[in-house]
Amino acid sequence: MIQVTDLCLGAGDFRLRDVNLQVAAGEYFVLLGPTGSGKSLLLKCLCGLVRAVSGTICVNGQDVTHLEPRRRRIGYVPQDCGLFPHMDVAHNIAFPLRARGRSLREALARVTPLAQALGIEPLLDRSPVGLSGGESQKVALARALASRPQLLLLDEPVSALDEPSRKEACSELRRVQEQFGIAHTRLSQRRGGPDGLGPGRSPLRRRVGPDRYDGATGPQTQERDGG
Protein backbone atom coordinates (compact mmCIF):
# COMPACT_ATOMS: atom_id res chain seq x y z
CA MET A 1 0.00 0.00 0.00
CA ILE A 2 2.48 2.65 1.18
CA GLN A 3 6.20 2.21 1.20
CA VAL A 4 8.57 4.87 2.47
CA THR A 5 12.22 4.37 1.63
CA ASP A 6 15.15 6.33 3.07
CA LEU A 7 13.03 9.44 3.42
CA CYS A 8 14.81 12.60 4.58
CA LEU A 9 12.88 15.77 5.33
CA GLY A 10 13.14 18.89 7.41
CA ALA A 11 11.46 22.02 8.64
CA GLY A 12 13.67 24.93 9.74
CA ASP A 13 16.56 23.46 11.71
CA PHE A 14 14.73 20.23 12.40
CA ARG A 15 15.64 17.17 10.31
CA LEU A 16 14.36 13.63 10.00
CA ARG A 17 16.55 11.21 8.10
CA ASP A 18 16.35 7.73 6.64
CA VAL A 19 12.75 7.05 7.51
CA ASN A 20 11.64 3.62 6.34
CA LEU A 21 8.20 2.19 6.82
CA GLN A 22 5.69 0.01 5.08
CA VAL A 23 1.95 -0.13 5.63
CA ALA A 24 -0.09 -2.84 3.92
CA ALA A 25 -3.58 -2.37 2.49
CA GLY A 26 -6.20 -2.36 5.23
CA GLU A 27 -3.54 -2.13 7.92
CA TYR A 28 -3.94 -0.01 11.05
CA PHE A 29 -0.58 1.53 11.81
CA VAL A 30 0.30 3.68 14.82
CA LEU A 31 3.38 5.88 14.86
CA LEU A 32 4.55 6.65 18.38
CA GLY A 33 6.96 9.23 19.67
CA PRO A 34 7.42 12.09 22.12
CA THR A 35 6.43 15.67 21.40
CA GLY A 36 8.76 17.33 18.91
CA SER A 37 10.10 14.11 17.47
CA GLY A 38 8.74 14.80 13.97
CA LYS A 39 5.63 12.61 13.79
CA SER A 40 3.40 15.34 12.38
CA LEU A 41 6.14 16.45 9.99
CA LEU A 42 6.39 12.91 8.64
CA LEU A 43 2.63 12.73 8.08
CA LYS A 44 2.67 16.11 6.30
CA CYS A 45 5.42 14.83 4.07
CA LEU A 46 3.46 11.67 3.29
CA CYS A 47 0.42 13.67 2.21
CA GLY A 48 2.52 16.18 0.25
CA LEU A 49 2.39 19.29 2.43
CA VAL A 50 6.12 19.13 3.21
CA ARG A 51 8.63 18.43 0.48
CA ALA A 52 10.98 15.48 0.96
CA VAL A 53 14.71 16.25 0.72
CA SER A 54 15.46 12.74 -0.52
CA GLY A 55 14.00 9.24 -0.49
CA THR A 56 10.78 7.94 -1.98
CA ILE A 57 7.15 7.54 -1.02
CA CYS A 58 5.26 4.90 -3.02
CA VAL A 59 1.53 4.35 -2.79
CA ASN A 60 0.27 1.16 -4.45
CA GLY A 61 3.54 0.96 -6.33
CA GLN A 62 3.32 4.49 -7.71
CA ASP A 63 6.02 6.96 -6.74
CA VAL A 64 4.13 9.96 -5.30
CA THR A 65 7.16 11.68 -3.73
CA HIS A 66 6.90 14.72 -5.96
CA LEU A 67 3.18 14.70 -6.65
CA GLU A 68 0.90 17.50 -5.45
CA PRO A 69 -1.19 16.63 -2.37
CA ARG A 70 -4.41 16.45 -4.41
CA ARG A 71 -2.97 13.79 -6.74
CA ARG A 72 -1.82 11.45 -3.96
CA ARG A 73 -5.26 10.34 -2.79
CA ILE A 74 -4.05 10.35 0.80
CA GLY A 75 -6.54 11.63 3.36
CA TYR A 76 -5.20 13.72 6.23
CA VAL A 77 -6.88 14.73 9.48
CA PRO A 78 -4.73 17.21 11.44
CA GLN A 79 -4.58 17.31 15.20
CA ASP A 80 -7.01 20.22 15.47
CA CYS A 81 -9.28 18.63 12.81
CA GLY A 82 -8.94 21.68 10.52
CA LEU A 83 -12.67 22.14 9.96
CA PHE A 84 -13.57 25.17 7.85
CA PRO A 85 -15.28 27.62 10.22
CA HIS A 86 -17.22 29.42 7.48
CA MET A 87 -19.02 26.29 6.30
CA ASP A 88 -21.55 24.14 8.13
CA VAL A 89 -20.77 20.49 8.80
CA ALA A 90 -22.52 19.28 5.62
CA HIS A 91 -20.55 21.66 3.41
CA ASN A 92 -17.33 20.70 5.20
CA ILE A 93 -17.92 17.04 4.36
CA ALA A 94 -19.00 17.91 0.82
CA PHE A 95 -15.84 19.97 0.25
CA PRO A 96 -13.65 17.24 -1.35
CA LEU A 97 -16.46 16.32 -3.73
CA ARG A 98 -17.01 19.95 -4.71
CA ALA A 99 -13.26 20.34 -5.20
CA ARG A 100 -13.38 17.48 -7.68
CA GLY A 101 -16.07 19.15 -9.72
CA ARG A 102 -19.24 17.53 -8.34
CA SER A 103 -22.31 19.75 -8.21
CA LEU A 104 -23.40 20.96 -4.78
CA ARG A 105 -26.56 18.85 -4.96
CA GLU A 106 -24.66 15.71 -5.89
CA ALA A 107 -22.01 16.34 -3.22
CA LEU A 108 -24.57 16.94 -0.49
CA ALA A 109 -26.44 13.77 -1.52
CA ARG A 110 -23.28 11.79 -0.80
CA VAL A 111 -22.76 13.48 2.54
CA THR A 112 -25.78 11.89 4.22
CA PRO A 113 -24.68 8.22 3.96
CA LEU A 114 -21.23 9.14 5.28
CA ALA A 115 -22.74 11.10 8.15
CA GLN A 116 -25.03 8.19 8.95
CA ALA A 117 -22.08 5.78 8.97
CA LEU A 118 -20.27 7.96 11.51
CA GLY A 119 -23.36 8.88 13.54
CA ILE A 120 -23.10 12.60 12.89
CA GLU A 121 -26.24 13.13 10.84
CA PRO A 122 -27.82 15.42 13.48
CA LEU A 123 -24.79 17.72 13.20
CA LEU A 124 -25.04 18.36 9.46
CA ASP A 125 -26.68 21.79 9.77
CA ARG A 126 -24.42 22.96 12.58
CA SER A 127 -21.38 25.19 12.42
CA PRO A 128 -18.07 23.48 13.31
CA VAL A 129 -17.55 26.24 15.86
CA GLY A 130 -18.93 24.85 19.10
CA LEU A 131 -18.69 21.15 18.26
CA SER A 132 -17.09 18.98 20.94
CA GLY A 133 -13.65 17.44 20.33
CA GLY A 134 -15.16 14.04 19.51
CA GLU A 135 -17.76 15.52 17.17
CA SER A 136 -15.13 17.60 15.37
CA GLN A 137 -12.97 14.53 14.95
CA LYS A 138 -15.84 12.55 13.41
CA VAL A 139 -16.69 15.39 11.03
CA ALA A 140 -13.05 15.70 9.98
CA LEU A 141 -12.92 11.94 9.49
CA ALA A 142 -16.10 12.01 7.37
CA ARG A 143 -14.65 14.82 5.26
CA ALA A 144 -11.40 12.93 4.71
CA LEU A 145 -13.34 9.77 3.80
CA ALA A 146 -15.48 11.73 1.32
CA SER A 147 -12.38 12.22 -0.81
CA ARG A 148 -12.16 8.39 -1.11
CA PRO A 149 -8.51 8.17 -0.06
CA GLN A 150 -6.35 5.08 -0.46
CA LEU A 151 -4.70 5.85 2.85
CA LEU A 152 -5.85 7.90 5.82
CA LEU A 153 -3.38 9.78 8.03
CA LEU A 154 -4.68 10.85 11.44
CA ASP A 155 -2.55 13.23 13.49
CA GLU A 156 -3.17 12.62 17.20
CA PRO A 157 -6.86 11.97 16.56
CA VAL A 158 -7.75 11.19 20.17
CA SER A 159 -5.35 13.43 22.07
CA ALA A 160 -8.04 15.99 22.97
CA LEU A 161 -10.41 13.40 24.41
CA ASP A 162 -10.74 12.08 27.95
CA GLU A 163 -10.03 8.41 28.68
CA PRO A 164 -13.54 6.92 28.13
CA SER A 165 -14.07 9.05 25.01
CA ARG A 166 -10.63 8.09 23.75
CA LYS A 167 -11.39 4.37 23.96
CA GLU A 168 -14.71 4.90 22.28
CA ALA A 169 -13.10 7.00 19.54
CA CYS A 170 -10.42 4.38 18.92
CA SER A 171 -13.07 1.68 18.57
CA GLU A 172 -14.91 3.97 16.18
CA LEU A 173 -11.75 4.46 14.12
CA ARG A 174 -11.26 0.71 13.88
CA ARG A 175 -14.88 0.24 12.86
CA VAL A 176 -14.59 2.94 10.19
CA GLN A 177 -11.37 1.43 8.93
CA GLU A 178 -12.98 -1.98 8.59
CA GLN A 179 -16.12 -0.52 7.01
CA PHE A 180 -14.30 1.60 4.44
CA GLY A 181 -11.34 -0.72 3.95
CA ILE A 182 -8.77 2.06 4.07
CA ALA A 183 -5.30 1.79 5.55
CA HIS A 184 -4.90 4.11 8.55
CA THR A 185 -1.76 5.63 9.91
CA ARG A 186 -2.25 7.25 13.25
CA LEU A 187 0.02 9.29 15.45
CA SER A 188 0.16 9.06 19.20
CA GLN A 189 2.37 10.29 21.98
CA ARG A 190 1.15 7.48 24.21
CA ARG A 191 3.54 4.62 24.53
CA GLY A 192 2.21 1.19 25.42
CA GLY A 193 -1.16 0.57 27.04
CA PRO A 194 -4.24 -0.39 25.12
CA ASP A 195 -4.90 3.10 23.64
CA GLY A 196 -7.66 1.63 21.57
CA LEU A 197 -5.52 -0.93 19.84
CA GLY A 198 -7.77 -3.53 21.38
CA PRO A 199 -7.06 -6.25 23.86
CA GLY A 200 -5.33 -9.48 23.00
CA ARG A 201 -3.20 -7.97 20.31
CA SER A 202 0.54 -8.00 20.51
CA PRO A 203 1.76 -5.06 18.55
CA LEU A 204 5.12 -5.33 16.91
CA ARG A 205 7.47 -2.63 18.11
CA ARG A 206 10.68 -1.84 16.49
CA ARG A 207 13.17 0.92 16.35
CA VAL A 208 13.21 2.66 13.01
CA GLY A 209 14.95 5.43 11.20
CA PRO A 210 13.53 8.76 12.24
CA ASP A 211 15.74 10.58 14.63
CA ARG A 212 16.84 14.13 15.07
CA TYR A 213 20.14 15.46 13.93
CA ASP A 214 20.41 17.42 17.13
CA GLY A 215 19.62 14.37 19.23
CA ALA A 216 17.50 16.37 21.62
CA THR A 217 14.91 13.67 22.20
CA GLY A 218 14.76 9.96 22.44
CA PRO A 219 14.22 7.47 19.67
CA GLN A 220 11.04 7.18 17.67
CA THR A 221 9.08 4.01 17.90
CA GLN A 222 6.56 2.67 15.48
CA GLU A 223 3.91 0.37 16.71
CA ARG A 224 2.32 -1.81 14.14
CA ASP A 225 -0.89 -3.69 14.38
CA GLY A 226 -1.45 -6.06 11.58
CA GLY A 227 -5.18 -5.56 11.62
Added chain:
Amino acid sequence: MQRSRLARHDTSTDSRPAPAAGPRVHSLSVVSTGFLALFLAAILALVIADVGYTDLETVAGLFRSREVVSAMRLTAITSLLTLVLVVLFAVPAGYALSRYRFPGHALADTVVDLPIVLPPVVIGVSLLVFFATAPGRWLEGMGFRTHSVAAIVLCQFFVSASYAIRSAKAAFDGVDRRLENVALTLGCTRAYAFRTVTLPIARDGLIAGAVMAWARAVGVFGPLMVFVGSIRMKTEVMPTTIYLELTIGRIEVALAVALIMLAMAATALCLIHWLAASRRWWGP
Protein backbone atom coordinates in the same frame (compact mmCIF):
# COMPACT_ATOMS: atom_id res chain seq x y z
CA MET B 1 -35.34 31.89 61.74
CA GLN B 2 -32.36 29.59 61.62
CA ARG B 3 -31.18 31.30 58.45
CA SER B 4 -31.45 34.68 60.06
CA ARG B 5 -29.30 33.63 63.03
CA LEU B 6 -26.66 32.23 60.71
CA ALA B 7 -26.59 35.42 58.75
CA ARG B 8 -26.11 37.46 61.89
CA HIS B 9 -23.35 35.11 63.02
CA ASP B 10 -21.55 35.42 59.69
CA THR B 11 -21.71 39.16 59.84
CA SER B 12 -20.28 39.31 63.33
CA THR B 13 -17.31 37.01 62.64
CA ASP B 14 -16.30 38.26 59.19
CA SER B 15 -14.28 41.41 59.55
CA ARG B 16 -13.50 41.73 55.85
CA PRO B 17 -15.14 44.66 54.08
CA ALA B 18 -18.07 43.75 51.89
CA PRO B 19 -17.24 43.90 48.16
CA ALA B 20 -18.51 47.00 46.44
CA ALA B 21 -21.44 46.47 44.13
CA GLY B 22 -20.89 46.99 40.38
CA PRO B 23 -17.62 47.44 38.47
CA ARG B 24 -14.68 48.85 40.41
CA VAL B 25 -13.61 52.36 39.45
CA HIS B 26 -9.84 52.89 39.26
CA SER B 27 -8.11 56.21 38.95
CA LEU B 28 -6.51 54.94 35.73
CA SER B 29 -9.90 54.17 34.21
CA VAL B 30 -11.16 57.63 35.17
CA VAL B 31 -8.12 59.37 33.63
CA SER B 32 -8.08 57.30 30.42
CA THR B 33 -11.83 57.59 29.91
CA GLY B 34 -11.53 61.30 30.59
CA PHE B 35 -8.98 61.75 27.79
CA LEU B 36 -11.20 59.74 25.44
CA ALA B 37 -14.21 61.89 26.36
CA LEU B 38 -12.18 65.07 25.75
CA PHE B 39 -11.15 63.90 22.29
CA LEU B 40 -14.71 62.88 21.39
CA ALA B 41 -15.98 66.24 22.66
CA ALA B 42 -13.45 68.08 20.48
CA ILE B 43 -14.54 66.13 17.37
CA LEU B 44 -18.19 66.69 18.23
CA ALA B 45 -17.53 70.41 18.74
CA LEU B 46 -16.03 70.65 15.23
CA VAL B 47 -19.00 68.84 13.70
CA ILE B 48 -21.48 71.00 15.60
CA ALA B 49 -19.62 74.12 14.45
CA ASP B 50 -19.86 72.92 10.83
CA VAL B 51 -23.54 72.13 11.17
CA GLY B 52 -24.21 75.45 12.88
CA TYR B 53 -22.52 77.47 10.14
CA THR B 54 -24.64 76.10 7.33
CA ASP B 55 -28.29 75.09 7.01
CA LEU B 56 -30.40 72.43 5.39
CA GLU B 57 -31.41 74.79 2.60
CA THR B 58 -27.76 75.23 1.57
CA VAL B 59 -27.16 71.48 1.66
CA ALA B 60 -30.27 70.91 -0.47
CA GLY B 61 -29.14 73.70 -2.79
CA LEU B 62 -25.93 71.80 -3.55
CA PHE B 63 -27.92 69.26 -5.50
CA ARG B 64 -29.18 72.07 -7.77
CA SER B 65 -25.68 73.36 -8.53
CA ARG B 66 -24.30 71.91 -11.77
CA GLU B 67 -20.70 72.32 -10.60
CA VAL B 68 -21.24 70.58 -7.28
CA VAL B 69 -23.32 67.77 -8.80
CA SER B 70 -20.57 67.29 -11.40
CA ALA B 71 -17.97 67.13 -8.61
CA MET B 72 -20.08 64.60 -6.71
CA ARG B 73 -20.50 62.48 -9.84
CA LEU B 74 -16.78 62.61 -10.61
CA THR B 75 -15.93 61.77 -6.99
CA ALA B 76 -18.25 58.75 -7.10
CA ILE B 77 -16.90 57.54 -10.45
CA THR B 78 -13.20 58.01 -9.66
CA SER B 79 -13.42 56.63 -6.12
CA LEU B 80 -15.26 53.52 -7.33
CA LEU B 81 -12.74 52.99 -10.15
CA THR B 82 -9.98 53.42 -7.58
CA LEU B 83 -11.73 50.93 -5.30
CA VAL B 84 -11.78 48.30 -8.06
CA LEU B 85 -8.10 48.94 -8.85
CA VAL B 86 -7.14 48.89 -5.17
CA VAL B 87 -8.93 45.58 -4.55
CA LEU B 88 -7.28 44.06 -7.64
CA PHE B 89 -3.87 44.98 -6.24
CA ALA B 90 -4.45 44.66 -2.51
CA VAL B 91 -5.76 41.08 -2.42
CA PRO B 92 -2.79 39.43 -4.20
CA ALA B 93 -0.24 41.84 -2.71
CA GLY B 94 -1.59 41.34 0.83
CA TYR B 95 -1.59 37.58 0.29
CA ALA B 96 2.02 37.61 -0.96
CA LEU B 97 3.14 39.66 2.05
CA SER B 98 1.28 37.40 4.43
CA ARG B 99 2.17 33.99 3.02
CA TYR B 100 5.51 34.13 1.24
CA ARG B 101 9.00 34.93 2.52
CA PHE B 102 10.85 36.19 -0.54
CA PRO B 103 14.13 38.14 -0.73
CA GLY B 104 13.39 41.74 0.22
CA HIS B 105 10.19 40.83 2.07
CA ALA B 106 10.95 43.17 4.98
CA LEU B 107 11.75 46.01 2.57
CA ALA B 108 8.53 45.40 0.62
CA ASP B 109 6.57 45.35 3.88
CA THR B 110 8.06 48.75 4.79
CA VAL B 111 7.65 50.36 1.37
CA VAL B 112 3.96 49.42 1.31
CA ASP B 113 3.50 51.68 4.33
CA LEU B 114 5.33 54.64 2.76
CA PRO B 115 2.24 56.31 1.24
CA ILE B 116 0.55 56.10 4.65
CA VAL B 117 3.27 58.04 6.44
CA LEU B 118 4.15 60.42 3.59
CA PRO B 119 2.33 63.74 3.38
CA PRO B 120 -0.16 63.18 0.50
CA VAL B 121 1.09 66.25 -1.34
CA VAL B 122 4.46 64.50 -1.74
CA ILE B 123 2.70 61.82 -3.77
CA GLY B 124 1.36 64.55 -6.07
CA VAL B 125 4.79 66.11 -6.48
CA SER B 126 6.33 62.69 -7.12
CA LEU B 127 3.75 61.94 -9.81
CA LEU B 128 4.41 65.32 -11.40
CA VAL B 129 8.15 64.63 -11.49
CA PHE B 130 7.65 61.06 -12.72
CA PHE B 131 5.67 62.28 -15.75
CA ALA B 132 8.60 64.53 -16.65
CA THR B 133 10.86 61.48 -16.98
CA ALA B 134 11.17 59.16 -19.97
CA PRO B 135 8.75 56.45 -18.70
CA GLY B 136 6.22 59.15 -17.79
CA ARG B 137 6.51 60.78 -21.22
CA TRP B 138 6.08 57.33 -22.77
CA LEU B 139 2.86 56.87 -20.79
CA GLU B 140 1.69 60.30 -22.01
CA GLY B 141 2.57 59.21 -25.52
CA MET B 142 0.36 56.17 -24.99
CA GLY B 143 -2.58 58.47 -24.27
CA PHE B 144 -2.36 59.21 -20.55
CA ARG B 145 -3.41 62.79 -19.76
CA THR B 146 -2.75 64.58 -16.48
CA HIS B 147 -6.03 66.53 -16.55
CA SER B 148 -8.20 63.45 -16.77
CA VAL B 149 -10.20 60.91 -14.84
CA ALA B 150 -7.26 58.49 -15.15
CA ALA B 151 -4.95 60.98 -13.43
CA ILE B 152 -7.43 61.47 -10.57
CA VAL B 153 -7.71 57.69 -10.16
CA LEU B 154 -3.90 57.41 -10.15
CA CYS B 155 -3.62 59.97 -7.33
CA GLN B 156 -6.38 58.30 -5.33
CA PHE B 157 -4.82 54.88 -5.90
CA PHE B 158 -1.39 55.88 -4.58
CA VAL B 159 -2.89 57.48 -1.49
CA SER B 160 -5.33 54.70 -0.62
CA ALA B 161 -3.84 51.39 -1.83
CA SER B 162 -1.50 51.02 1.15
CA TYR B 163 -4.41 50.96 3.58
CA ALA B 164 -6.06 48.14 1.66
CA ILE B 165 -2.84 46.14 1.25
CA ARG B 166 -2.04 46.48 4.96
CA SER B 167 -5.55 45.43 5.88
CA ALA B 168 -5.49 42.51 3.42
CA LYS B 169 -2.19 41.30 4.88
CA ALA B 170 -3.65 41.39 8.39
CA ALA B 171 -6.77 39.57 7.18
CA PHE B 172 -4.72 36.81 5.53
CA ASP B 173 -2.45 36.59 8.58
CA GLY B 174 -5.59 35.77 10.53
CA VAL B 175 -6.43 32.79 8.32
CA ASP B 176 -4.92 29.61 9.71
CA ARG B 177 -2.57 28.30 7.06
CA ARG B 178 -3.31 24.76 8.16
CA LEU B 179 -6.84 25.15 6.79
CA GLU B 180 -5.42 25.82 3.33
CA ASN B 181 -3.15 22.79 3.70
CA VAL B 182 -6.04 20.57 4.73
CA ALA B 183 -7.98 21.80 1.71
CA LEU B 184 -5.08 20.76 -0.54
CA THR B 185 -5.12 17.22 0.86
CA LEU B 186 -8.86 17.07 0.16
CA GLY B 187 -8.22 17.18 -3.55
CA CYS B 188 -8.32 20.84 -4.53
CA THR B 189 -5.87 23.13 -6.25
CA ARG B 190 -4.23 26.08 -4.50
CA ALA B 191 -6.48 28.44 -6.45
CA TYR B 192 -9.62 26.56 -5.33
CA ALA B 193 -8.40 26.53 -1.72
CA PHE B 194 -7.76 30.27 -1.93
CA ARG B 195 -11.18 30.98 -3.42
CA THR B 196 -13.24 28.71 -1.17
CA VAL B 197 -11.33 28.71 2.12
CA THR B 198 -8.94 31.64 2.43
CA LEU B 199 -11.00 34.39 0.81
CA PRO B 200 -14.25 33.70 2.67
CA ILE B 201 -12.47 33.57 6.03
CA ALA B 202 -10.52 36.77 5.30
CA ARG B 203 -13.57 38.48 3.81
CA ASP B 204 -14.39 40.79 6.74
CA GLY B 205 -10.84 42.16 6.90
CA LEU B 206 -10.70 42.57 3.14
CA ILE B 207 -13.99 44.48 3.07
CA ALA B 208 -12.89 46.68 5.97
CA GLY B 209 -9.66 47.48 4.10
CA ALA B 210 -11.52 48.22 0.89
CA VAL B 211 -13.97 50.54 2.65
CA MET B 212 -11.09 52.35 4.37
CA ALA B 213 -9.27 52.72 1.04
CA TRP B 214 -12.42 54.03 -0.63
CA ALA B 215 -12.90 56.58 2.16
CA ARG B 216 -9.29 57.71 1.73
CA ALA B 217 -9.76 57.94 -2.06
CA VAL B 218 -12.83 60.15 -1.63
CA GLY B 219 -10.85 62.53 0.57
CA VAL B 220 -7.73 62.93 -1.61
CA PHE B 221 -6.93 66.62 -2.10
CA GLY B 222 -3.23 67.57 -2.02
CA PRO B 223 -1.96 65.26 -4.79
CA LEU B 224 -4.91 66.26 -6.99
CA MET B 225 -4.15 69.96 -6.63
CA VAL B 226 -0.48 69.39 -7.50
CA PHE B 227 -0.75 66.73 -10.22
CA VAL B 228 -4.20 67.12 -11.79
CA GLY B 229 -5.27 70.63 -10.90
CA SER B 230 -8.83 71.70 -10.26
CA ILE B 231 -10.81 72.61 -13.34
CA ARG B 232 -14.52 73.13 -12.73
CA MET B 233 -16.75 70.52 -14.34
CA LYS B 234 -13.68 68.63 -15.54
CA THR B 235 -11.30 67.55 -12.77
CA GLU B 236 -13.19 68.91 -9.79
CA VAL B 237 -13.97 66.39 -7.05
CA MET B 238 -15.60 67.08 -3.68
CA PRO B 239 -12.43 67.97 -1.71
CA THR B 240 -11.40 70.43 -4.44
CA THR B 241 -14.96 71.84 -4.44
CA ILE B 242 -14.51 72.70 -0.77
CA TYR B 243 -11.25 74.47 -1.61
CA LEU B 244 -12.69 76.34 -4.62
CA GLU B 245 -15.78 77.44 -2.69
CA LEU B 246 -13.57 78.69 0.15
CA THR B 247 -11.41 80.69 -2.26
CA ILE B 248 -14.47 82.57 -3.57
CA GLY B 249 -15.77 83.17 -0.04
CA ARG B 250 -18.76 80.82 -0.06
CA ILE B 251 -17.93 79.24 3.28
CA GLU B 252 -21.46 77.90 3.90
CA VAL B 253 -21.38 76.00 0.58
CA ALA B 254 -17.92 74.61 1.36
CA LEU B 255 -19.19 73.46 4.75
CA ALA B 256 -22.28 71.89 3.20
CA VAL B 257 -20.04 69.84 0.89
CA ALA B 258 -17.88 68.99 3.91
CA LEU B 259 -20.96 67.75 5.77
CA ILE B 260 -21.87 65.46 2.88
CA MET B 261 -18.33 64.06 2.94
CA LEU B 262 -18.57 63.69 6.72
CA ALA B 263 -21.77 61.68 6.32
CA MET B 264 -20.08 59.46 3.71
CA ALA B 265 -17.06 58.87 5.99
CA ALA B 266 -19.29 58.13 8.98
CA THR B 267 -21.26 55.60 6.93
CA ALA B 268 -18.02 53.91 5.82
CA LEU B 269 -16.75 53.70 9.41
CA CYS B 270 -20.08 52.38 10.67
CA LEU B 271 -19.89 49.67 8.01
CA ILE B 272 -16.39 48.68 9.16
CA HIS B 273 -17.43 48.53 12.81
CA TRP B 274 -20.56 46.59 11.97
CA LEU B 275 -18.45 44.04 10.10
CA ALA B 276 -15.91 43.84 12.91
CA ALA B 277 -18.56 43.35 15.58
CA SER B 278 -20.52 40.67 13.77
CA ARG B 279 -19.77 37.59 11.77
CA ARG B 280 -22.76 38.12 9.53
CA TRP B 281 -20.68 37.64 6.43
CA TRP B 282 -19.80 34.15 7.48
CA GLY B 283 -22.22 31.52 6.38
CA PRO B 284 -22.38 28.16 4.73
